Amino acid sequence: MPTNVSRSVDRRRLLQVLGASGALAVAGCLGDEESDEPAESDDGTGADDMDDGTSGADSEDPNLEPAPTGAALTNDEIRTLVDAFDDRVFQGEQSDPFTPSHVTKWVSDDTFIFLHFDEPNPEEANNLLWVGVGTKGVFSEAGQPGPEFTHFHQYEADDWDGGHGGEVGDEGYWLTHIAVDEFESPFGETEPGVDYEFMPTPPAAFDGDSVADFEIEGQGGLDDDDIETLIELFDDEPFEGGQAEDGYPNVPAHIAKWVTEDVFVFLHFDEPDLREASDLIYYGIGVRGEFTAESQPHEDDFTHFHKWNAESWDGGHGGQEGQHGYWLVHHAVRPLEMPWGDVAVGVDRNFMPTPLE
Structure with a gap:
């Protein structure tokens, strides 16, 4: 049965897990009520007072500098x-x-x-x-x-x-x-x-059942001890600024580990606070780069760009010319019901796209 992320967490948590780029779709799914009052941020300030990190880049924008480099695994x-x-x-x-x-x-x-x-x-x-x-x-x-x-x-x-x-x-x-x-x-x-060239094993047509029916000892989801261990191991913080305080242990729903100077591996869970998480939903990598077509590794797979420094997690989504951050590929590890539709196990090529202008 697909994991329904939009029903397993409340609206505020869903926006933290998914981010502002999915806000319109989420609002439609969760039935926002119309209001003439300005929206409030988490700290109670009006929308006009909010700095979500999405305003035009200026000379003081840290994202005009390349994202911090990582390191290979020891x-x-x-x-x-x-x-x-x-x-x-x-x-x-x-x-x-x-x-x-x-x-x-x-x-x-x-x-x-x-x-x-x-x-x-x-x-x-x-x-x-x-x-x-x-x-x-x-x-x-x-x-x-x-x-x-x-x-x-x-x-x-x-x-x-x-x-x-x-x-x-x-x-x-x-x-x-x-x-x-x-x-x-x-x-x-x-x-x-x-890697679309990795050791291909082309299959043939088959008249029988194409659904596997076997069990392996130990199969099943991560338990609390597993998640705690992964939090301890995936302990790097490629995302900086206020966004690094929006979740637990830092940014919402994600933990990361640098594996080269330019690439980190991440785990994306179903709760912004990983102490409350029960399921891993995505596994993927982030690649240092710039918000340009030349820097995007593969436009069909790396659908989402995130700035390395932002005041909030929502404000880090997408970018403008000259800004630096990371291009992300998200591979679903279980069937999901997301605001943009049903997601099968595989690369989610509809994950929160941040189109280049």
């Missing part, structure tokens, strides 16, 4: 992430004694998130290459969720190579890989964003 940080992504998603000898290059974490009964490193043994890795989402499925044309899910892997196999692809009708996982850096892979030159 070896200690990699080991800590490996320990936290501790679910055994791939069964059989293919994961004995470890799943090659991957560590995984269930986030629902049908989906998991993963980290893909540069060494077969994740504990010996030096660099993170891809992050991604896996969803249960069947190896068939009808079973492939979307074009971002380029690779199918059987849930049980005698060895890792033997798990790639399979016979039509086999059960396993469809995987999306999102590159976090520029590098040369066996599939070509890779840059930050959805």
